Every structure is written in C-alpha cells, then in structure tokens.
Amino acid sequence: MIEFNGVSKYYDGVAAVSDLNLRCPEGAFTVLLGSSGSGKSTTLKMINRLEPHDSGTLLFGGQDVRSIEVKSLRRRIGYAIQSVGLFPHWTVARNIATVPALLGWDRARIEARIDELLALLGLEDGRFRNSYPHQLSGGQQQRVGVARALAADPEVLLMDEPFGALDPVTRSALQQEVRRIHQLQGRTFVLVTHDVDEALLLADRLVVMDQGKVIQQGTPAELLSHPATPFVRDFFGGSELGVRLLARRTVAQWLRPGEWLEEMEPVDEQMTLREALSRFIELGCQRLPVQSADGERLGVLHFCDLAAQEPTL
Amino acid sequence: MRWLREPIFWLLLLSGVLLYGLPYSEPLFRWLFPDLANPLWRQQSFASLALAHLTLVAVSELVAVAVGLGLGLAVSRPGGQEFRPVVETIAAVGQTFPPVAVLAVAVPVMGFGALPALIALALYGLLPVLQGTLAGLAVVPTEVKQVASGVGMGPWRRLWQVELPLAAPVILAGVRTSTVINIGTAALASTVGVNSLGTPVIIGLSAFNTAYVLQGALLVALMAIVIDRAFGLCLRRLSRHAE
Numbered sequence: 001m002i003e004f005n006g007v008s009k010y011y012d013g014v015a016a017v018s019d020l021n022l023r024c025p026e027g028a029f030t031v032l033l034g035s036s037g038s039g040k041s042t043t044l045k046m047i048n049r050l051e052p053h054d055s056g057t058l059l060f061g062g063q064d065v066r067s068i069e070v071k072s073l074r075r076r077i078g079y080a081i082q083s084v085g086l087f088p089h090w091t092v093a094r095n096i097a098t099v100p101a102l103l104g105w106d107r108a109r110i111e112a113r114i115d116e117l118l119a120l121l122g123l124e125d126g127r128f129r130n131s132y133p134h135q136l137s138g139g140q141q142q143r144v145g146v147a148r149a150l151a152a153d154p155e156v157l158l159m160d161e162p163f164g165a166l167d168p169v170t171r172s173a174l175q176q177e178v179r180r181i182h183q184l185q186g187r188t189f190v191l192v193t194h195d196v197d198e199a200l201l202l203a204d205r206l207v208v209m210d211q212g213k214v215i216q217q218g219t220p221a222e223l224l225s226h227p228a229t230p231f232v233r234d235f236f237g238g239s240e241l242g243v244r245l246l247a248r249r250t251v252a253q254w255l256r257p258g259e260w261l262e263e264m265e266p267v268d269e270q271m272t273l274r275e276a277l278s279r280f281i282e283l284g285c286q287r288l289p290v291q292s293a294d295g296e297r298l299g300v301l302h303f304c305d306l307a308a309q310e311p312t313l
Numbered sequence: 314m315r316w317l318r319e320p321i322f323w324l325l326l327l328s329g330v331l332l333y334g335l336p337y338s339e340p341l342f343r344w345l346f347p348d349l350a351n352p353l354w355r356q357q358s359f360a361s362l363a364l365a366h367l368t369l370v371a372v373s374e375l376v377a378v379a380v381g382l383g384l385g386l387a388v389s390r391p392g393g394q395e396f397r398p399v400v401e402t403i404a405a406v407g408q409t410f411p412p413v414a415v416l417a418v419a420v421p422v423m424g425f426g427a428l429p430a431l432i433a434l435a436l437y438g439l440l441p442v443l444q445g446t447l448a449g450l451a452v453v454p455t456e457v458k459q460v461a462s463g464v465g466m467g468p469w470r471r472l473w474q475v476e477l478p479l480a481a482p483v484i485l486a487g488v489r490t491s492t493v494i495n496i497g498t499a500a501l502a503s504t505v506g507v508n509s510l511g512t513p514v515i516i517g518l519s520a521f522n523t524a525y526v527l528q529g530a531l532l533v534a535l536m537a538i539v540i541d542r543a544f545g546l547c548l549r550r551l552s553r554h555a556e
Contacts, residue, residue, distance in 0.1 A: 050463055074465035084461040089554045092465045132554045148464075162386050 007056035078149030373434035385446025445487015449480030
C-alpha cells in the first residue's frame, strides 16, 4: 500500500531521515518504533505530505504521492495525533464529521456515520454527541480522535503517538480497541510510537528506526528472536527480550493436546505465555491444564515447552 | 426575567432617560451652577449628538477593523511574515501620535469636516485591532493547525473554519479596547467642526461653562460603558465552547 524507495528528508542540510526503504503492506498494521529524534514522525508525515520528502520515491497505492493532489490525498488518509488535535470549538459530532463534510457527503449520511463511529468507539451514550472536547476525559478525546480519523472510511489510517498522553489503564483499553477495529475493517494502519510493549501488542509488521534510518523491519516475532543489531536487542529491553517474546505467543499453540490434569484450575487458551509463566511461578508447578472459552478441554501446557522456539502444534 | 439581571439593560435604560430627560433638568443645573446664565445645553438635542458620535465611531472603527484585521492576517500567512515587524512598527507609531496632533496636521491639508476626524480616529484605533489579531492567531495550537491541514483542508478553509473561530475571542477583545478608546477620542472631533457628544464639552471649555462639560462628558462615559458591556456579551457567546 505504501512504499518508500530511497526516501530522504533534510532540514537545513541535515538529514532527518535518509535513504529510507520500507513497506507498509495493504491491510497490515505497521508500527514505526524508535526513540525521539529517530525520524519516525517525519516518516509518517511524509505519507500525507505534511512533510514533503526531498529525494527518492514514495508510493501510495502504487502512485507517486507527488502526483496525487494534496487535498484529495489527505482525504483518503485518516490522521490521528495526541488528543490536542481535536478542534476545540466544534462538538464531538462535528469533529467526527470533518472529513465527510469536506468530501461533501449529504447530511443524512454524515449523521448515520457519526452514530456508527460513536458506537464503534464505545461513545454511544447520547450526551457525548454534542459535548465539546474539553468536557471529555483524555481517553474519550482520543476515542473521538480515532473516530474522526476513521470517519470517511480512509484507505490508510496514520496515527502519531495517539496514546502517549493517556494513563496506563485507558491506554491499554484503547490499544485493544484499535487492534479490534483493525481486525474488523482490514484497513492499512500505520502507527508511530516509542513504547515497545505497545508496538509488540499492535504490530503485524514492525519497523525499528534510529537516527533517520531503518535498522530492522519484519514481523514482531522475527525481530524479537533475531534482532539484527545490538541496538535492536537493547531497544527490546535486552534481558527482557525473552519475556516480550513470550507475551506475543498464546497458550493455545504451545500446549500438548490429549493430556489433562483433573486437580488444577484450567487456564484460558487465549492467555499469553508471559501470563502462563507468571502462573507457573505463582503456583510452583510444571504443568497447567488449558481449556477453550466455552470450557472444552484442550490439553496441558508444560513448563519446559516455554523455551521451545517452535509451537508444539 | 433573566434580562432584568443583565446590567446592559439598565445601562441602556439610563442612557435613554438621560438623552431625553436632560433637557428637563434645568432646575438641577441652575441649582448646581448658580453663576451661569445658561446652565443647560440647548443648541442641539443630545439624541442627535449621540447619533452623530456613534456614526463617527462606527465608521472609523469599521475602517480600523478592516485594515487591522487585514494586515494582521496578511503578515501571519507564510508569504507575509517578513513584513510583520514593519507593520507592527507602523501601527505602534500610529498609536503614539496623539489624535489632536493628527487633527492639527490633517486640517490644513483636508480642511475642516468629518474626513480628517475619521482618519485620525481610524489610525488611532488600528493598533489594538492589529495586536488582537496577531495574538489571537498565535494562540491557535500548532497541533490543531497541523491536523486541519492533515485532514485535507486548504489554507483558506483552515483559516476560515479553524484559525479565525479559535482566534475570535482575542481578536474581539482587541476590537473592544479599540472601540472604547475610540468613543472617548471621538469627542475631540468637535474641535474640527464635526458634531459629536464632544461639542458641549469643547464649547463648555472655551466658554468656561462647566455645566456643558459635565453634560457632554457624562453621556460620552455612559456610551463607552454600554458599548464595552455589549462587547462583553458577544465575547461570552463566542467562547461558549470553552465553558
């Protein structure tokens, strides 16, 4: 969907990003991960031409972004940033309707779309519709921000540290929400963050950046199990890398089917191996029975299998 | 009955009472100023003077707002930023010239009448409007502007739908200051032969008739308070979204 080929961007002769080659495949959730100053935000803004690139080619849906008229390009791309980006003088409903109104949708269609999005983001309570942004909590504002970005059903959704200003509980709820919406709609999402756990939770495809360069890109599992450089290894927290790898895996794929343990409380198949590890230590045991959400006996998870590189199934 | 608690209602009522009631107050002023032969202004009606005064203020203020807002917008766009210091300096100089001096210079060139008065008033009212415009546009958060562009608004639409509404309260505060000052300054127009509420004041000063001065000054002050209050109401409506 989006392809950077040798893209560079300079500020006063200094490269903010240089010779960038990366791909955001259609329908995938791509996360650009890096510390501040790594050029990840600049990279994101080059996609909707808020920051024009200086050299190389940047393709959007197979077309050079420079050949697409800038307003129509931006209306095809949803854009969400930290909550301050809501228009403070407009109600929630009008904020969400921003892009549909620019595209000239008729009133009934816009109203229906607002209702749909408020429901999708868990804001269906009637009082939100006509509230102003400052009357909402940070988490609610961010939900409105995401709703606005999704409003015109864009081909691509760009998010720049959208959860940065939120408390951990709200952040985690919204991350789950965005993940769910992505799976539901199958759109191309690109998110920028410096939070490793957030990146691992959301990404189908992970791009680690440093000093304006791509250090490594691939699936989260590839990056965790084969970090290309010491920098990537450090970024994933060095000693915690293994635990983060476990957090990406679920119990369902690592259990031994056909076995069962009567005397113990079974765990859910959706549990991550990280949580299972914690359970093993907490209970001081070697084996855990696993059941599905509707109570079907699936098998037993063995402590020694946690260290295996490949699933047992 | 909420309007009963609104001060502007009572202020307007008081203005009406004074404009039409002062001609009947001769006994009061005769008692206050027993030495004066004519203690009550009778040359023109106070209502006609007030109307002339308001017209003078409205016309010159419209010019000041049009020019101040236009210049403020122009120098805050990417193309005009280089001119910002120059424009700010010129407006500040306009403010430092006393209006009386502008009148003194303008009259020999343009003769007596409304035009030199209007020019002096508009020049004097320019700076607060310009400053309000610049300050107002500066308070619009960068992120909001970037998102506006990011969702595909063109520069004009962004200005009209996002920047101006958010800057409006500060811009209006500038217009408010400018107008209230203008109401006081417009009284000076009477020195170049234009009718205003300053006429009784100027004539009273030259004829040592304190009663005239008092009557004119009272009405000018009241007008300033009423207009200031009206701006306050508008301002409250404009910033409703922040309440």
